[in-house]
Amino acid sequence: MVRRPGLATIHTHGRGDSPNTTSVTDAPAERASTIRNSLGVGLAVGVYGFAFGAASVASGLSVLQTSLLSLLAFTGGTQFAVVAVVAGGGTMAAALGSGLLLGSRNTLYAMRMAPLLQVRGVRRLGAALGTIDESTAMAVSQPTDDLGRTAFWWTFASVWVFWNAATLLGAAGANALGDPARYGLDAAVPAAFLALLAPRLRSGMVERRVAIAGAVIAFLLIPVTPPGVPVLAASAALVLATRVPPPRRAS
Amino acid sequence: MNLWLLVGLTCLGCYLLKLAGYLLPERLLEHGPIRRFVELVPVALLAALVVVEAVANGRHWDFDGPRLAGFAVGAVAVWRRAPFLVVVLAAALTAALLRLA
Numbered sequence: 001m002v003r004r005p006g007l008a009t010i011h012t013h014g015r016g017d018s019p020n021t022t023s024v025t026d027a028p029a030e031r032a033s034t035i036r037n038s039l040g041v042g043l044a045v046g047v048y049g050f051a052f053g054a055a056s057v058a059s060g061l062s063v064l065q066t067s068l069l070s071l072l073a074f075t076g077g078t079q080f081a082v083v084a085v086v087a088g089g090g091t092m093a094a095a096l097g098s099g100l101l102l103g104s105r106n107t108l109y110a111m112r113m114a115p116l117l118q119v120r121g122v123r124r125l126g127a128a129l130g131t132i133d134e135s136t137a138m139a140v141s142q143p144t145d146d147l148g149r150t151a152f153w154w155t156f157a158s159v160w161v162f163w164n165a166a167t168l169l170g171a172a173g174a175n176a177l178g179d180p181a182r183y184g185l186d187a188a189v190p191a192a193f194l195a196l197l198a199p200r201l202r203s204g205m206v207e208r209r210v211a212i213a214g215a216v217i218a219f220l221l222i223p224v225t226p227p228g229v230p231v232l233a234a235s236a237a238l239v240l241a242t243r244v245p246p247p248r249r250a251s
Numbered sequence: 252m253n254l255w256l257l258v259g260l261t262c263l264g265c266y267l268l269k270l271a272g273y274l275l276p277e278r279l280l281e282h283g284p285i286r287r288f289v290e291l292v293p294v295a296l297l298a299a300l301v302v303v304e305a306v307a308n309g310r311h312w313d314f315d316g317p318r319l320a321g322f323a324v325g326a327v328a329v330w331r332r333a334p335f336l337v338v339v340l341a342a343a344l345t346a347a348l349l350r351l352a
Contacts, residue, residue: 044336047335047336048335048336062254065254068262069261072265075269077297078261079261082257086257091252092252095261096257096264098300099264100261102292102297103265103268104292106268107268107272108289109272110269110271111277112280114273119273124270127273128266128272131272181318182347182350183343184317184342184347185343186304186315187319187320187321187322187345188339188342189304190300190302190325191324191326191341192325192335192338194297194322194325194338195338197294197297197301200297201294206291207291210295210298211295213295214297217299218299218302219302219306222302222311222312225310226310227307230302230303230307231296231299231300232296233299234295234296234299237299238288238291
């Protein structure tokens with residue numbers, strides 16, 4: 001069994017201190033185990049696409065628009081954030097702003113993956129699409145570079161397939177089922193965001209301070225600003241909470 | 252709001268953000284402030300999203316009983332390190348059952 005790896009895994013296995021080394025003696029059994037774990041992560045995360053599909057259609061996006069987001073944007077936190085702003089009646093700038101800010105962490109993951117994957121041309125374009133929390137975390141937590149590459153591609157493929165299938169089912173189902181509040185979707189969405197946040201909260205004091213500051217800012221702005229702005233403005237929490245130098249080393 | 256434009260720009264923006272990481276020089280990663288920013292932004296935004304999704308209704312605070320109860324059950328599941336699906340289902344079921352009652 002594999003526990004869903006969080007960002008903490010990525011932090012503690014930086015390129016400098018990573019146990020990744022190029023090995024020529026990967027036993028087939030190890031490879032099979034890596035593939036199995038990758039599929040497990042894909043299934044677990046992908047199923048969550050139901051909730052996205054349902055939330056997206058409930059916010060007013062069509063089934064096709066919902067599916068396009070899962071196929072091409074393919075980064076869960078951003079997708080949820082964008083449809084949450086739409087559901088709240090926010091502006092395009094607020095939706096895009098919070099969505100892309102959330103998606104910017106994938107740039108960091110891609111920079112981490114580039115030296116491991118060594119991809120060019122079409123394969124690089126494909127690798128870019130698949131660079132997300134799960135594929136990066138699985139790749140950096142493997143004992144060898146070879147297994148890291150196996151984990152990246154298999155996790156990407158399985159999350160992509162399951163996430164998109166579940167999105168479509170959730171979106172089509174939501175259309176058929178009617179008011180999502182009847183099924184408690186309005187309670188499931190904040191709980192899902194909390195689940196995404198939890199591994200980061202566990203990874204350090206600075207993270208907890210930033211989270212609390214962000215939550216307070218958003219709470220206070222709800223009645224004052226248009227929908228979407230409280231979330232975007234919460235990024236100011238970084239300035240407030242990181243004035244004191246972080247106790248952890250930067251690498 | 253033009254939803255098609257939003258969907259298009261979100262897809263394009265998210266993809267380009269990912270691709271940029273493969274094109275940028277690796278040494279940028281060693282630049283402390285950029286790294287801290289990219290690591291911490293999701294923390295602030297996710298925390299804000301938790302709050303907004305739990306207690307906002309448009310431009311108002313809305314402390315809805317079933318929604319908050321469902322969220323609380325989901326939060327306990329997160330704390331107990333339950334799998335994603337369990338968290339989501341526990342929260343949804345709680346809220347749905349309370350609304351039936």
